[in-house]
Amino acid sequence: MKVKYTLLHNDKKARYGTIATNYGTYETPMFMPVGTRATVKSLSPEELKDMNCGIILANTYHLWLRPGEDIVAHCGGLHKFMNWDGPILTDCGGFQVFSLIKNKEKDITEEGVHFKSHIDGKDMFLTPELSIQIQNKLDSDIAMSFDECPPYPVTYDYMKQSVERTLRWAARGKAVHSNENQSLFGIVQGGEFEDLREYSCKETVKMDFDGYSIGGTSVGEDKPTMYKMIEYGVKYLPEDKVRYLMGVGDPIDILEGVERGIDIFDCVLPTRIARHGQAFTRTGKINFNNAQYKEDLGPVEEGCDCYTCRNYSRAYVRHLITTDEMLGGRLLSIHNIRFLVKLVEEIREAIKNDNFDEYKKSFIEKYNSKNK
RNA sequence: GCGCCAUUGGUGAAGUGGUUAACACGCUAGUUUGUGGCACUAGUAUGCGUGAGUUCGAUUCUCACAUGACGCC
Numbered sequence: 226m227k228v229k230y231t232l233l234h235n236d237k238k239a240r241y242g243t244i245a246t247n248y249g250t251y252e253t254p255m256f257m258p259v260g261t262r263a264t265v266k267s268l269s270p271e272e273l274k275d276m277n278c279g280i281i282l283a284n285t286y287h288l289w290l291r292p293g294e295d296i297v298a299h300c301g302g303l304h305k306f307m308n309w310d311g312p313i314l315t316d317c318g319g320f321q322v323f324s325l326i327k328n329k330e331k332d333i334t335e336e337g338v339h340f341k342s343h344i345d346g347k348d349m350f351l352t353p354e355l356s357i358q359i360q361n362k363l364d365s366d367i368a369m370s371f372d373e374c375p376p377y378p379v380t381y382d383y384m385k386q387s388v389e390r391t392l393r394w395a396a397r398g399k400a401v402h403s404n405e406n407q408s409l410f411g412i413v414q415g416g417e418f419e420d421l422r423e424y425s426c427k428e429t430v431k432m433d434f435d436g437y438s439i440g441g442t443s444v445g446e447d448k449p450t451m452y453k454m455i456e457y458g459v460k461y462l463p464e465d466k467v468r469y470l471m472g473v474g475d476p477i478d479i480l481e482g483v484e485r486g487i488d489i490f491d492c493v494l495p496t497r498i499a500r501h502g503q504a505f506t507r508t509g510k511i512n513f514n515n516a517q518y519k520e521d522l523g524p525v526e527e528g529c530d531c532y533t534c535r536n537y538s539r540a541y542v543r544h545l546i547t548t549d550e551m552l553g554g555r556l557l558s559i560h561n562i563r564f565l566v567k568l569v570e571e572i573r574e575a576i577k578n579d580n581f582d583e584y585k586k587s588f589i590e591k592y593n594s595k596n597k
Numbered sequence: 598g599c600g601c602c603a604u605u606g607g608u609g610a611a612g613u614g615g616u617u618a619a620c621a622c623g624c625u626a627g628u629u630u631g632u633g634g635c636a637c638u639a640g641u642a643u644g645c646g647u648g649a650g651u652u653c654g655a656u657u658c659u660c661a662c663a664u665g666a667c668g669c670c
Contacts, residue, residue, distance in 0.1 A: 261632055282631075290633090320631045343633030374631075412631090443630045451630095471631040478630070493632045501629075501636075516625070 227435045228312075228367060228408045230467040230488070234577055238459075238486040241576040244280075244467050246312040247366050247406055248304075251279035253467065253488040254572050256479065256565040257314065259496065262287045263297070263307045266496050267555040268562075270309045275532065276563045277570070279311060280367070282491050285359050286318030286351070290344055294362040302364030314491075315365035317356045317398075317412075319372045320472070333373065335390065353394035354401045361404040367436065368402065370395040372412040377445040384416045388425045399432060408435035410469065413458040416441055417450050422457035430463060437462050438469035439487070443478075452481050459486045476505060476568055476592060480585045483572055490569075495561030500554035502546040505564040509592050513557070518543040525556075531563035532556075 229245040230253075242253050258265045258273065261284040265273060273281065283303060288294060300306040303313050325340040326332040332339045337352030353371040360368035372391045375384060391414050402409050411434035415421030429437065439458040442451050455470060462468055470487040473479070479490050495505065502513040506526040511518075521539035525531075533542070533556040545553030568588075575584035 259632065266632080284632080287633080314631095316631045318631095321633065325633060369631080372631095438631080440631070469631090474630055490630095492630050494630050497629060497632065497635080503629090512627080514626085 226406065228467065230436065230465060232464055236576045236579045236581040237484075239483050239572075239576045239581045240468075240486055240488055241573050242467075242488065244488070246280070248310060248312045251312070252573055254479075254483050254569045254576075255279050255489045256562075256569045257282050257489060257491040258562050259491055259493045260307075261493075262291070263303060265558075265562075266500070267551070267558055268496075270307065270311075272532070272559060273309075273562070274311070276559065277566050278562065280314050280489070281309065281311065282314050282316060283307075283363070283365060284316050284318065284321065285356055285363070285369075286316075286321040288315075288363060289318065289351075289359050290342060294359045298362045298364070304364070312366040314367040314469075315360045315363055315369065316471075317360070317369040317371045318351060319356070319369075320374050322351050323374050323376075329375075333390075335393075338373075353398040357398040357402050357409070361402065361407065364404065365407060367408045367410060368404075369438065370398045370409065370411050370434070372414060372440055374414070374441055374444065375416065377416065377450075379416065381418055381421075384414075384418055384421055388414050388421050392425065392428050395429060395432060395434075399434070410434050410436040410438050412438050412440040412471070413462075414441045415454075415457065417446060417454055419453075419457045422454065423461060426458055426461040430461065434466070436467040436469060438471050440471045442470065443472050443474065448478075448481075451478070452485065455482055455485045455487065462486075476565065477589055479565070479568060480572070480588060483576075484581070484585060492565075495565055496558045499557035499561045502553070502557070504557050505561050507588075507591050508594055513539070513543045513546040513553075525560050526564070529560065529563070530567070531560045533560040533563075 226247055230242055232240055232242045234241045243250050244253055257280045258278055259282045263283050265281060288297060297303055297306050322338050322340050325343060337350055339350055342349050356371035357368060371394050373387050375387050395411050399409060411429040411432060413426045413429055415425040439455055442454050459468060467488045468486060469489045470482045472492060473482060473490055474492050475494055482490060504511050504525050518539045523539055524534035525539060525542060526534055537556060542553060542556055575581045
């Protein structure tokens with residue numbers, strides 16, 4: 226089936242709704258953990274379920290290179306392959322490919338993108354059609370259109386022709402998309418330029434995708450600029466389709482996104498900072514490399530319901546992190562993902578109760594209380 | 598007892614008669630946003646075993662002493 230979004234309640238622009246998928250119906254706003262190579266690093270599907278995760282992400286570029294989409298198809302598709310019976314969204318690979326190109330004038334062509342494999346340096350060529358075909362074979366529930374994700378800043382003229390090319394790529398991808406059980410999302414680009422965001426948004430919506438995402442954020446711009454990009458991008462999206470902000474965010478960015486009408490988020494932050502020893506808490510991010518936790522008998526976060534906080538002390542987690550033990554990154558990944566999932570659970574309640582503004586304000590106040 | 602070599606931060610060590618004693622680990626902080634790579638950035642010895650001497654200037658040269666390794670009696 227194609228995903229179906231239902232708007233149930235809104236508090237100003239903030240939306241509470243549901244998204245129905247092949248693997249059940251989930252409430253939004255929602256946070257999706259990132260499982261690039263068909264695994265949310267260090268965590269099992271059972272653990273993700275325990276944290277009340279909905280959709281998870283996998284990546285077209287990485288799975289194309291290893292093990293290859295045919296192997297995944299041979300193993301029965303992504304769900305069977307990784308033993309995950311929840312919905313999966315595959316990113317198109319654009320973001321990865323654009324970090325691998327050398328020369329944007331030469332390597333990005335109308336046809337597709339030339340780049341070198343990060344594994345063996347082999348010349349690769351990814352096109353909008355190929356990205357969609359790979360995603361069809363991976364058999365994710367939601368595929369993303371192949372887009373260009375320009376860095377920040379680029380000139381207006383560059384962004385304009387990039388937006389137009391991304392629109393042509395979206396149409397080409399849609400034309401070859403053939404998996405009836407898979408939805409296809411369009412991506413709005415346009416950088417910080419209001420008129421280009423508007424143009425990108427309206428033209429993408431004309432193609433009638435199953436959902437829409439805001440791309441091109443968190444690429445080096447400052448926060449106020451990022452929030453503007455979200456506003457410009459969301460403005461012309463239809464009410465009855467889900468809105469996905471790609472690659473964002475930290476707790477505050479999620480709140481800022483929801484306030485502007487975003488429904489789903491994904492971000493590597495909770496798992497990446499976990500592997501580097503850091504944890505989200507209500508009073509800000511804490512770093513377990515810091516000596517102050519050496520003898521701390523308390524949980525990672527007081528009052529947290531996650532597996533880590535129910536069973537382990539800060540002193541133990543710090544020991545695991547400073548000795549580079551695998552379990553340390555695992556325990557903090559569990560906590561950090563649960564933290565963001567809990568955050569969106571609370572956000573949903575706040576929207577339902579029409580007090581999102583108040584919730585956001587008090588959350589941010591507390592979160593920033595320790596950091597300066 | 599004699600000979601020989603060594604002694605530099607928390608650790609392993611590089612180095613020079615003359616501005617801020619290399620590097621690595623550790624330690625102390627910070628960074629991370631559709632994960633190419635999982636790491637990156639910054640700080641961390643007012644001092645070179647102790648004492649004396651030579652010198653404009655010694656961690657570097659000389660002497661004595663201490664400590665340690667090795668060899669010989």
